Amino acid sequence: MKAMVCTKYGSPDVLELTEVNKPVPMANEVLVRIRATSVAAMDVRIRSSDFPLLLWIPMRFLLGFRKPKKTILGVELSGIIEDVGKDVKRFKKGDEIMAYRGMNFGTYAEYTCLHEDGMVVMKPINSTYEEAAAFAFGGLSALYFLKKSNIQSGQRVPFYGASGAVGSSAVQLAKHFGTEVTGVTSTTNIDLVKTLGADLVVDYTTENFVNRNERYDVIFDAVGKISKARSSKVLAPNGTYVSVDGQGIAKVSTKDLHFLKELMEKGKLKSVIDRCYPLEQIPEAHRYAETGRKKGNVAITVGECRVT
Known part of the structure; x- marks a missing residue:
């Protein structure tokens, strides 16, 4: 089968399309024909070895010193179950599924x-x-950090980086939980953030939201670009600051994934996709993701791309 392999740490050029052995499911496993995956922030960070200085050696020890131990990156997928192990009970051949692999990776294939x-x-x-x-x-x-902040109905919450992969989901989830949402984003993304349900959108290129005469119950930094110290100016007494930066790996569960899936089916959560690339163009997809200009997510398709 074809797979995009990370040959070493570095620029997107270290990603190479190659032939590898097709996996065989064990007794309690399913074999999935992958139809789509994505370029998540975790993929970019692992490939580039972009870690804070104090974490660089521990992360290299964990992930591999010269190249990732798991050379096929990719943390999420959707596809069709092609085969099942003899002990599998939950799924059958032909089931259309979605899955989160996290640090197990392996979806660029x-x-x-x-x-x-x-x-x-x-x-x-x-x-x-x-x-x-x-x-x-x-x-x-997004769900992990919202839970961590103990989000409550009626609270006032700004999301810094409201148009990114985490931010676009966080805005929608916060509205589902009944909060008053302020989205902080750039000029080109104002309309998008409005469609996600934000009650107010602040353009950070023309206005610094911490200079507004407001107080917020939770401040959610979805891109790791606004510090707690800077945010404290507009944080209400006993308010909470959360950030995706330097917080480690979010603790997630199948229950959480099922919850998101149900919201999506009810039309209360939508997937924001900026661009779609074929498997063969994952290096180009990584380059685009690193520009910092993407809206929502960058999708990777195996087969014909159906998103424009």
């Missing part, structure tokens, strides 16, 4: 094997493969 008790759920019936594959990382991360 035509096939992968998943444990039936892993983070695997049925694909939302109203989504394309690309839409299903591209929202797990951002959605799960």
Whole structure:
């Protein structure tokens, strides 16, 4: 099968398309024909070895010193179950599923094997493969940090970086939880953030939201670009600051993924996709993701791309 392999740490040029052995499912695994995956922030960070100085050596020890131990990156996917192990009970051949692999990686390929008790759920019936594959990382991360902040109905919450993979999901989830949402984004993304449900959108290129005469119950930094010290100016007494930067890996579960899937089927959560690339163009997709200009997610398709 074809797979995009990370040969060493570095620029997107270290990603090479090659032939590898097609996996065979064990007794409690399913074999998935991958139809779509994404370029998540975790993929970019691992490939480039972009870690804070104090974490550089520990992360290299964990992930591999000269190159990633798991050379096929990719943290999320959607696809079709092609085969099942003899002990599998939850799924059958032909099931359309979505899954989150996290640090297990392996979705930059035509096939992968998943444990039936892993983070695997049925694909939302109203989504394309690309839409299903591209929202797990951002959605799960957003849900984790919202829970960490103990989000409550009626609270006032600004989201710095409201148009990114995490931010676009966080805005929608916060509205679902009944909060008053302020989206902080650039000029070109104002309309997008409005469509996600933000009550107010602040253009950070023309206005610094911390200079507004407001107080917020939770401040959510979805891109790691506004510090707690800077945010404290507008944080209400006993308010909470959360950031995706330097917080480690979000603790997520199959229950969380199923919750997001149900919201998507009910039309309360949508997957925001900026661009779609074929498997063969993953290096180009990484280059675009690194520009910092993407809206929502960058999808990768195996086969014909159905997102423009």
